[in-house]
Amino acid sequence: MKYIKEVISNYSLTEKDIHNLIFMEKFMLEYADQFVDQFYEYMISKMPLPDSMSSDVIQKHQNLLKIWYKRFFEGKIDNKYLEYLVNIGNTHIKFNITQDMFNIMSNWTRQWFHEKIFQNVSDDIKRKELLFSMHKLMDINKDIISDAYYTTEIKKYSVFLSLRDFIISVSERIEFITQIIILSFLIFLTISAAVYFLFDIVVLMKMKPDFFIIKALSSLLMIWVLSELLYTEINIIKGAKFKISTFVGVALIAFVRDLLIMTLEHSGSIEKLLLIILSITVLGLVYWLVTITETKDKPRR
Template identity: 95%
Template sequence: MKYIKEVISNYSLTEKDIQNLIFMEKFMLEYADQFVDEFYDYMILKIQLPDSMTPDVIQKHQNMLKIWYKRFYEGKIDNKYLEYLVNIGNTHIKFHITQDMFNIMSNWVRQWFHEKIFQNVSDDIKRKELLFSMHKLMDINKDIISDAYYTTEIKKYSVFLSLRDFIISVSERIEFVTQIIILSFLIFLTISAAVYFLFDMVVLMKMKPDFFIIKALSSLLMIWVLSELLYTEINIIKGAKFKISTFVGVALIAFVRDLLIMTLEHTGSIEKLLFIILSITVLGLVYWLVTITETKDKPRR
């Protein structure tokens, strides 16, 4: 199964596309019942439905189709949504809906969506923007659902594919659990550091102002580092790209903190001081270069 990071990259899916889908939800939900009725009118006319599509199965499929329709415009595009699409593909295979049948269905749905957007949006620029976003998500839906067909065909010829899928599935679950553990640990550390900082302030208030300011700033830098790591971990779980700049920034802050403490306490040799200053300079340069690279890698809107 493909994952949200890959899908976002392949289809240049942006936050603006998500906002466009949510915008269309306002008027498209009015047509949910009409969509299901006209869908089946067209399918019965165009396709010889397999014998497995009994009246009870058709009724269940119509309910599933309405759910799919509503979820399409919710704007919640994540790994759970992709897994939902894979299940749709597997359900099609279970009831002998072929790849050709699915392609005909997908083509009709795209045209129907296109027509409704034209009917409800008069502004040419806005309409074009909405159509681009709709077509992106239709392509994603067709891609993910079609994968179920390809996987089924390959499994007929490869006994190793099932084992590979099992290993990948287990590995992904382990990775997810690991990410949750890391996230929980970061939450605990961040809260602990904030509480310690508040207690530390009571003691520091009795000291000299210069000592108080530098010591407090040093503690705040550590809290900032933890909160930045926490923010990065949350985004990674949500499907964002791994950012090297975050960890370079953490190392940079650590050296800045050491420099503040050395300046305050007047400890350490000249060699150590020069080493810290050189490290800050090098890390600052690396951070700048990495940030520029990551900015250029962002998908254009």
Template identity: 30%
Template sequence: MRSIEEIKKHYNWNEEDEKHLKQMKDIAIKHKDNFVNKLYEYFNIFEDKDRYLKDEKIKERHKAHLQAWFLELFEGNLDHLYISKAQRIGTRHVQIGLPPHYLNSSMNFVREFIESLVIEKTADANEKIKILKSIDKILDINLDIITEAYREEEFKTYLGTSKIQKIFIETIQGVSRSIDLFIVTIMSFLAIVGGGWILYEFVNLVLGRVSPESTALEILGSTLILYAISELLNEELKHLKGAPLSLKVFAGIALAAIIRKILIISLYPKKSIELLILGILMLFIGIVYFIINKVERR
């Protein structure tokens, strides 16, 4: 981690910045509760926020920490103790597995919240600009320190493994990535073939070469399958970029396949038992899809 002297030098931090922040201290105290409430409203955009804020006890403790951090921004005391607290924030976020994106986007919200206060409560235009610049500095310094703590903690974890373990992990990661690329290639090929087949059947339908009723249902069913393949392809692309793989996509594909089969069988009255079995199977997979979706949102 960089020294306090380096940080101040690189961000051109000076006594004027401390003074500007302290000017906003009284306003910050008045709006500390509103800050936490608004920030928690913002957290609702993260679908899996409950994975990190699991119960009311954790939420209350977290709110208290947020409020304390918010007020300390306006103390203007950029010293070793302040840097140490920011480092612990980064370390703790790594320990609970919080994605850095959540931290960065939340910091952007904090910046907008504070800047709106400065704009609203500061009358003098020149003073307003100076305070806003100091706000940007202290928030960027916080983000810099916390991000650095993220990297150091993750690097320590990596160094904790032996050389053989590292080679094994890197080899497995390479194989896994190759498999993902292969799946994406196959899915792309299937999507092209499926789209071509739908177009071919549609042309036959328009030209009157096939039965309108059965062909229309087959086209509808195949469109569902094509849509499911598209969703799986998008999910694989996200996975290649580092996102976790969602199981609900596979349940969705199974549902699409069963619906397609039901559409086709519905043309044959004698297959009512098979239709009933497929209906029960569709209900079962639908329940599984609902459960997976609910779990992944936590």
């Protein structure tokens, strides 16, 4: 199964797209019953239904179709939603709904959504934004459901594919658990550093103003480093791309902190001081180059 990180990257799904889906929910929910009725009218006119589609099954499928319609515009695009789409693909196999039938009705659904957006949104710019977001989510739905359909079909004939999917699934779950452990540890360190800083302020208040300011600043730098790592890890779990510049920046801040402390306390040899200055210069150059590369790469994603 594909995970939300991969889907966000592949389809360039943004927060703006989520807001657009929620915006459409306000008027699209009014057409839920109409959508289901017209969906079946068109489907029956274009293709014979499988023998497995009895009246009870059709009623059940209509209810499930209405649920899918409502969830489409909720804007809750996460791993749980992708798992829901995978189950839809598996359900199609269960009721002998062929992939050709699915493709035909997906195309009709896209056009139906397109028409309703045109009917309800008069502003050209806003309508264009909504259409882009709608097409993105339709492509995601079609991709995940089709992938689940074909994967399940192939598994009937390939034991190795089932084993491969099992190994990948276990590995991805272990990776997710590891990220949660790292996130929890970073939260603990950030809170501990903040509490320690508050207690340290009391001691620093008794020292000279220049010593107090620089020591407090160095402690704040460490808190900033931890908060930046925490922010980065949260974004990675949410699906953002791994940013090398963050970790280069962390190393750069660590050397800057050492330089501040050495300058204040007049400790350390000249060689060590020059080494730190050289390290700051090199890391600063690397940070600048990496940041430029990430900025240029962003529009392509």
